[in-house]
Amino acid sequence: MKKLITTAAALALTAGMASAEGKLVVYHWFEYIPQELLDKFSEEHDVEVVMDTYDSNEALLASLKAGAIGTYDVAVPGDYMVQIMAQEGLLDTIEDGELANKGNIQPEWADPSFDPGRTHSIPYQWGSTSFAVNRDDFDGPIDTTDILFNPPAALSGKINMLDSQGEVMAMAALHMGIPQCSTDREQLKALNAMLQEAKQHWASFNSDTAKEVLVSGDASVGQIYDGFAAKARQEGANIEYAFPKQGYIVWMDNVVLLKDAPNRENALKFMDFLLEPENIAAVTNYARYVSGVEGVGPFLDPELAKQPESNPPADAGKGVFIEVCDQQTQEVYDQIWTNLKK
């Protein structure tokens, strides 16, 4: 049913756009880019900007595969999803010299593992996923993943996990010190058993209200993104964002050029626009993450530099990206996830 609707909507959009010029169709996360920035682009380039939103990387992929490809010009997938979309043939290649501002990309983001040479994407925002602890409920050390998977009695039954297989599995791998896409049967069995045990301590799985349960006090511990934790703290929750010594998840959202983009020229203009420090800084100020562009400093909200969620302490573990497993391995992880939630 959903697929049919998506397809119908896609057809309707394509039909409407066939003759249109000076248009740009953006497929974006919800509540992420300030409208003023879109208006600014619209004015500067005399282009009509249309935006649709999605709420997860997987939802973006499902929609494009269900027939929406060819409707949109650009999308904003996370790191591992860039790699998957490239593998699925959903991305167009940015030729050398097509982006005037490509040199503005910070060197550490110019050649990432998920898109070598940045042939399909430009950096948008990046941040981390870890967990936050309510300091009214617990004042012990929190720099360990034990807080999530083997918590002290005071926190047992008061933990909210993200309802997302990728984030839970990656964090579990860090906790156990095993590869994210392990093929070792003993490791996988141990992972399965560890999660079954840990689940007894978890109150809920929820991504949409990950911030709210911390603010309301319903959960004492919540797996959460750094920007969300910062917002929860601003809303009055006495929470601390943890950087466990076992490591934490790093993610980066990227603007990609979609295959069969109906307005390829404008898509490239938009990407150049987002590589200008002043423009991308506006996104950072709004979403409270970090950009991957040189020279944004002067345009940033000074509060951001001091934000503890964006500044890991010196003794923090390593930040790692979520890895993309091959089909056979992924099927075992799907099975473990089903076992966990059955």
Added chain:
Amino acid sequence: MAGGAATGGSSTSDTYAEARTWLLLPAWVTLGILVLAPVAIMLVYSFLTKEFRGGVIWEFSLGAYDQFFCSRGLFGDEPCSIEWTYIQIFWRSIWQAGAATLLSLVIGFPTAYFIATRPPRQRTLWVFLVTIPYWVNLLIRTVSMKFLLRDEGPLNDFLTGIGLLNEPLAIVNTNFAVQLGLFYSYLPFMVLPIYAAVERYNFALSEAASDLYAPRWTVLRRILLPSVKPGIVAGCILVFVPSLGSFLAPDLLGGARNFMIGSLIEEQFKGNAGNWPFGAAASMILLTMVLIILLIFARQQAKAES
């Protein structure tokens, strides 16, 4: 329908006999596009080969149904044994939906009876009152419900405040919260059909029974209940069926610790699994189950009438 009344003839369809095909066309087209075509797509997809990360390969496969009924171990290389995982998920959903239906019936029936026995002018007002909360979006109502039931919510504040409890009652993230949420979501679907049935009921029958020395309980059981049974059955079906596939209440109030049928199917399309044929197969199995339940009800109804 109105044709019969207009002509006063014995057959209601004569007036429009010639145009009948054309008059039915919009209904058939709507049904075809919105119901039959999607179900047909789902049926076909459930027998196709899954494509990694969503999508289908156009090759016949029983893989989806095999996954549903056959457990092949963590690594998928053991011989087939009965897969309890999905049966367990289906059973949990049926149980939750059943409990919500029962709760709706217990509260809904007296409510409907109360409304139907008011003076006619007041009834409209009461029905109107029942529907007022449903002007608000379901998501918002479910979230609000969560805030009422929270450990530090008004309900627990009240119960601890009057000294009935020392510790707040943990309701959120339990099965009971899910049942309560489903009950609240679908209560009017129980009240309205029962109200319609009780309103048509001839109360002289109850009086006659009482005159013949039937105790009140017998009047209820032997006279009133059989007369309004169609309304009760309709109400139960209207609450049970949407509860079965619901995932809003289980996710928000139950904490989504365990899959329900709805969230299991959603995961196949929007989650990491990306297993469309399996999602389609699970939907088909759900659909078949609901159809069987409806058929049993319809049969019993027909039997009772004949």
